Amino acid sequence: MAAGEVRPWSIFLLAFVAFCLCVVNIVVLTGIDVKGEIYKIILPKEGKKGFKYFDPPNPIDDIDLPDELDQHPIVALTRDQLKRFDRYKRAQPRSFSQVVEKYRLKYGRHPPPNFDEWYKFAKKRKCVNFDDFDQIMDDLRPFWGIKPADIRAMVKALDTKESRVTIFKVRGKKVTEVKYADAWRASVFKGIVTVGASFLPDLDIAMNHLDQPRVVATWEEVQAKLAQEKKTRIQHPETLNEFSKIDWDAPIDIKGVDLGFFDYSGKPYMDLASKACPPESYARRPELDVKHVESKYKDPVGGFIRNFNLSSDLCTVGPQLSNLHGFLFSSSSTLATHKLVPIFGECKVNVNNDILFPANKYYDLKDDRYVYNDEQDVPWHEKTPQMVWRGVTSGGTQNADVYHRLQRHRFVALTNSSKLSDTQVTIMEAVSEDNVSGEYTPAFFHPAHYAGSVMDVGFSEIVWCVPDCHFLDNVFSVKPELKFKDTFRFKYLADVDGHSFSGRWHAFLKSKSMGIKSTIFREWHDQRFFEWVHFAPMDNRFDDLYALMTYFTGLEKGVVGSDGAYVPRHDTEAKRIADRSREWATQVLRREDIEIYMLRLLLEYARVVDDNRDKIGYSGDGSEVDSADNTKQGWRSWG
Ligand SMILES: *[C@@H]1O[C@H](CO)[C@@H](O)[C@H](O)[C@H]1NC(C)=O
Numbered sequence: 001m002a003a004g005e006v007r008p009w010s011i012f013l014l015a016f017v018a019f020c021l022c023v024v025n026i027v028v029l030t031g032i033d034v035k036g037e038i039y040k041i042i043l044p045k046e047g048k049k050g051f052k053y054f055d056p057p058n059p060i061d062d063i064d065l066p067d068e069l070d071q072h073p074i075v076a077l078t079r080d081q082l083k084r085f086d087r088y089k090r091a092q093p094r095s096f097s098q099v100v101e102k103y104r105l106k107y108g109r110h111p112p113p114n115f116d117e118w119y120k121f122a123k124k125r126k127c128v129n130f131d132d133f134d135q136i137m138d139d140l141r142p143f144w145g146i147k148p149a150d151i152r153a154m155v156k157a158l159d160t161k162e163s164r165v166t167i168f169k170v171r172g173k174k175v176t177e178v179k180y181a182d183a184w185r186a187s188v189f190k191g192i193v194t195v196g197a198s199f200l201p202d203l204d205i206a207m208n209h210l211d212q213p214r215v216v217a218t219w220e221e222v223q224a225k226l227a228q229e230k231k232t233r234i235q236h237p238e239t240l241n242e243f244s245k246i247d248w249d250a251p252i253d254i255k256g257v258d259l260g261f262f263d264y265s266g267k268p269y270m271d272l273a274s275k276a277c278p279p280e281s282y283a284r285r286p287e288l289d290v291k292h293v294e295s296k297y298k299d300p301v302g303g304f305i306r307n308f309n310l311s312s313d314l315c316t317v318g319p320q321l322s323n324l325h326g327f328l329f330s331s332s333s334t335l336a337t338h339k340l341v342p343i344f345g346e347c348k349v350n351v352n353n354d355i356l357f358p359a360n361k362y363y364d365l366k367d368d369r370y371v372y373n374d375e376q377d378v379p380w381h382e383k384t385p386q387m388v389w390r391g392v393t394s395g396g397t398q399n400a401d402v403y404h405r406l407q408r409h410r411f412v413a414l415t416n417s418s419k420l421s422d423t424q425v426t427i428m429e430a431v432s433e434d435n436v437s438g439e440y441t442p443a444f445f446h447p448a449h450y451a452g453s454v455m456d457v458g459f460s461e462i463v464w465c466v467p468d469c470h471f472l473d474n475v476f477s478v479k480p481e482l483k484f485k486d487t488f489r490f491k492y493l494a495d496v497d498g499h500s501f502s503g504r505w506h507a508f509l510k511s512k513s514m515g516i517k518s519t520i521f522r523e524w525h526d527q528r529f530f531e532w533v534h535f536a537p538m539d540n541r542f543d544d545l546y547a548l549m550t551y552f553t554g555l556e557k558g559v560v561g562s563d564g565a566y567v568p569r570h571d572t573e574a575k576r577i578a579d580r581s582r583e584w585a586t587q588v589l590r591r592e593d594i595e596i597y598m599l600r601l602l603l604e605y606a607r608v609v610d611d612n613r614d615k616i617g618y619s620g621d622g623s624e625v626d627s628a629d630n631t632k633q634g635w636r637s638w639g
């Protein structure tokens with residue numbers, strides 16, 4: 001062999017030495033953790049159409065679509081929503097690699113540190129929807145437009161009794177301190193955080209103490225922050241899968257921090273809310289044609305809700321509801337701010353910037369006014385074919401002048417047959433009695449008798465009026481209280497807001513009865529439940545109540561109370577809704593699902609308040625977790 005000729009093995013050796021130096025260099029310079037292997041990262045392909053997870057092929061054909069020949073508007077709405085729900089399910093990722101790939105495609109950044117641990121945590125708890133956390137991203141996105149140190153300074157500034165928040169401190173992977181605790185709520189929240197605390201860095205969390213949401217930043221400010229968020233979307237090929245060490249207890253100067261709280265109790269909320277709406281929205285342009293605005297979320301023929309999300313969007317419906325909902329015209333305890341203050345809250349309206357977490361009531365097992373117990377439920381055919389509602393007179397300040405505008409009071413009045421003697425409503429009646437054509441047409445209907453026989457609705461307690469409740473003496477009477485378990489003897493369970501969201505909703509979804517929901521509030525679980533698939537949506541004005549109920553119960557021609565109308569019964573459809581919500585709720589509304597949501601939320605929160613937030617995160621491709629999974633199981637259980 002001639003001198004100077006390089007042997008193949010020596011090239012190898014050289015390359016190897018160079019590689020080692022390189023790795024050492026990276027470690028020395030940037031401190032990258034090379035314990036694990038380095039995986040190839042799939043970067044988002046902008047504008048790539050038909051990406052398999054977003055546009056899944058092969059619809060499952062065993063969905064129980066209602067009869068296509070039946071032309072009742074609710075049938076078409078149900079068919080549409082069933083297809084939407086089917087797509088949602090098929091679009092769920094089936095492995096960790098898919099979860100991270102989809103994460104990067106959707107949000108344009110790496111998942112937060114410990115995302116692999118979150119996945120294992122969720123998988124162990126039998127999570128079925130690894131990609132249903134948009135709410136978390138939406139809630140936290142504006143905070144990417146604020147410096148981490150400034151966010152932390154706001155949390156510090158919140159740490160006073162006057163802020164009306166509870167402060168939780170996570171230190172050394174434990175919740176070590178709870179300040180300004182309000183009895184049960186704080187202990188439940190602490191419990192949920194504790195479950196996932198071993199994956200969290202040190203953190204301070206401020207939880208709203210009040211029933212009602214706090215933060216309403218202006219539309220212009222949120223847009224500016226979102227634009228900044230977009231600019232910060234970077235995906236370094238290698239990041240540190242670890243949070244920075246932040247000393248939350250170090251003294252910092254918070255003199256310059258203005259949280260901007262002001263008391264807004266009893267004032268018109270839409271005046272605040274409209275500032276958070278787009279300039280072209282109905283909330284800011286009340287001169288727009290109502291019918292046109294309504295057509296965005298309501299079916300033009302029957303008035304049924306087509307888009308539940310939009311039906312509670314205050315920018316779209318606010319001006320119509322501002323005098324019809326207690327929170328909007330006379331909220332009882334609003335301590336609001338226009339500043340983007342990081343406060344965790346159980347519910348909000350769409351214009352709020354509170355950070356949603358699963359309401360404590362849903363996790364608490366102790367309160368039998370809210371906890372669903374399977375053993376106390378009965379099969380559908382044993383249930384009374386009536387709608388039931390009981391509750392107290394809450395929902396806003398009640399006095400003789402305004403009580404009739406509160407949502408609960410309106411609802412109880414609208415279902416009281418003795419008040420309805422001169423009332424006419426519109427329902428959808430079948431065109432022909434033999435129902436061969438399947439056609440329906442709007443018709444006037446006197447609901448007094450129907451309400452008397454189908455609706456068991458009333459207050460179980462009349463309280464909290466100003467100056468006292470005597471002015472309600474001849475208006476409402478107290479109905480015998482129903483134990484929560486006795487509610488489930490009815491087929492139809494109506495759910496209406498009080499001061500804030502209704503804590504019964506999880507139980508209603510889990511039950512063998514069908515829920516009927518009207519609300520202006522947003523909660524953590526909204527995206528995983530589909531109107532008409534899992535519950536019947538109801539307009540916050542209740543103008544669709546009778547058309548809705550007669551669709552399910554039917555009206556027999558010639559019978560007293562049918563008022564000459566005929567509507568075929570859709571009892572089977574009601575039962576299907578009840579069954580579907582029950583089946584789905586047992587998969588995505590469990591206490592485990594609350595733990596999964598909370599941990600993911602806190603990982604995202606911990607990253608956005610971390611000074612190195614652009615350089616930390618999970619940058620792997622997920623295969624190491626999947627192969628460990630596959631080895632453990634021997635095969636993929638997900639198919
Ligand atoms: C129904 O309305 C009548 C008056 O119109 C009232 O006396 C009665 O108490 C109401 N019933 C309920 C359950 O509120």
Ligand SMILES: *[C@@H]1O[C@H](CO)[C@@H](O)[C@H](O)[C@H]1NC(C)=O
Pocket residue numbers: 134138309310526527
């Ligand atoms: C409701 O609509 C808004 C705006 O289109 C969207 O950002 C949000 O994710 C939707 N929420 C649900 C629960 O679908």
Ligand SMILES: *[C@@H]1O[C@H](CO)[C@@H](O)[C@H](O)[C@H]1NC(C)=O
Pocket residue numbers: 067070434435568569
């Ligand atoms: C049509 O009417 C018959 C009884 O006359 C009933 O058994 C059937 O369920 C009805 N069909 C629909 C779609 O309601």
